[in-house]
Amino acid sequence: MTELSDAEIVIVGGGAVGVAAADALARAGRRDILLIEKESSLAAVTTAQAAGLVGQVRSSIDRVRLAMWSVATFGELERQEEARPSWRQVGSLRIAATAERAEEFRRLATVADEAGLEVLLIDAAEAARRWPGMRFDDATSILWCPTDGYLQPYDLTMSYQHRARRNGVRFATGVRLEEIRIANGRVTSIRTNRGAVRCEMVVNAAGAHAYHVARLAGLELPIVPVRHEYFITVPISGIRPDLPAFRVPDQTLYGRPDVNSLLLGGWEPEALSLDPRSYALAETPPPIEEDWPVLSNFAELMRPFYPAAPETGVRRVMSGWPTFTPDGRFIIGESRRVKGFVMAGGCNAHGVSGSAGIGRHLVEALTEKDPSPYVRSLSPDRFTETGWDWAEARRQAQKVYETYYAIGH
Numbered sequence: 001m002t003e004l005s006d007a008e009i010v011i012v013g014g015g016a017v018g019v020a021a022a023d024a025l026a027r028a029g030r031r032d033i034l035l036i037e038k039e040s041s042l043a044a045v046t047t048a049q050a051a052g053l054v055g056q057v058r059s060s061i062d063r064v065r066l067a068m069w070s071v072a073t074f075g076e077l078e079r080q081e082e083a084r085p086s087w088r089q090v091g092s093l094r095i096a097a098t099a100e101r102a103e104e105f106r107r108l109a110t111v112a113d114e115a116g117l118e119v120l121l122i123d124a125a126e127a128a129r130r131w132p133g134m135r136f137d138d139a140t141s142i143l144w145c146p147t148d149g150y151l152q153p154y155d156l157t158m159s160y161q162h163r164a165r166r167n168g169v170r171f172a173t174g175v176r177l178e179e180i181r182i183a184n185g186r187v188t189s190i191r192t193n194r195g196a197v198r199c200e201m202v203v204n205a206a207g208a209h210a211y212h213v214a215r216l217a218g219l220e221l222p223i224v225p226v227r228h229e230y231f232i233t234v235p236i237s238g239i240r241p242d243l244p245a246f247r248v249p250d251q252t253l254y255g256r257p258d259v260n261s262l263l264l265g266g267w268e269p270e271a272l273s274l275d276p277r278s279y280a281l282a283e284t285p286p287p288i289e290e291d292w293p294v295l296s297n298f299a300e301l302m303r304p305f306y307p308a309a310p311e312t313g314v315r316r317v318m319s320g321w322p323t324f325t326p327d328g329r330f331i332i333g334e335s336r337r338v339k340g341f342v343m344a345g346g347c348n349a350h351g352v353s354g355s356a357g358i359g360r361h362l363v364e365a366l367t368e369k370d371p372s373p374y375v376r377s378l379s380p381d382r383f384t385e386t387g388w389d390w391a392e393a394r395r396q397a398q399k400v401y402e403t404y405y406a407i408g409h
Helices: 016-027 061-078 099-115 124-130 153-166 207-216 292-302 355-367 390-402
Strands: 009-012 033-037 092-096 120-122 141-145 170-173 177-183 186-192 195-198 201-204 228-233 245-248 253-258 261-266 314-320 331-334 341-345
Touching (some): 009 016, 016 033, 016 153, 016 341, 016 355, 061 153, 061 355, 092 099, 092 124, 099 120, 124 141, 177 207, 228 292, 253 292, 261 292
Parallel strands (some): 009 033, 033 170, 201 341
Antiparallel strands (some): 092 141, 120 141, 177 186, 186 195, 228 261, 245 253, 331 341
């Protein structure tokens, strides 16, 4: 068991975002970093439930470059001799089923080109060559990104940890945060179930408990957990790990190989969210029961493109409570109200795939005298210094989930 001791920076949360933040800060020169995690192991909650798809096509240049930074980092980590993230750079197919979506693909290709991301609009024959067995008869456009792929979220987290440890980061599991102590408007220490730790900075990367950790610092932030589900089928003949990931946004679907099985998920048009005030920091979010009507609908929506999807047995269902914000942007940076309290949360289902980019933005927010306008727009101050109400914030955060693949999102 790691002995708790004082640190310059304490990171709360041992998922992909928290460990990526530790890695990024250590690589930026910070050497006195302690990460605490309440579970007995890292990557045990939201990260463990992630599907692991990594896509770089976005509607803005800033977001594309964030994703590209993450992909570059995954490549670096995969070249480590130990603790690799199981990164498979197999590319991805984005499939349009309407004329409106095809037009969006043309716009996305333009944005990608301006950001320096390679994408190609390909025909059905080329797509079928890349994903044998999938049908593209109903596709109005197909966007191919050769540098996309997928990874294993747990392996990614361990890979970050391996590199961060080499740079002196300490990790302590089974440590529950109980109090953030503040004097003269500045963080001075924390209290945990294993004693007090003096520190100058607390980084909140607590996932579905990020709201509660912010409350310990006296901040009210609209970080809303929204249910998300996907399933993995039994083995299907013809599926191989080197097949591309895919997205069918008109059907709100995504998928990828899982060894010789199909991983398939989607975004619900009528989602379920939680009010984070309904459970405490010491509690776990409510358990999720398998919603077979929702899961079956995902499979049925996939039928025109992959007829085997609704006819194949399900081996495993995965579900969790990723967090969303009302404006669909991360919350990253130091609070104006409480010096030394720093956010790295509200990841809007990009926590794993965007983890390296989030770490980079965090370093920029904390070390640059003049962060980019995009990074400044992620500040927690946009919520603490303006008026908002919980009912509307929850509705808007849920809408971000429900319109995840909406045109222009």
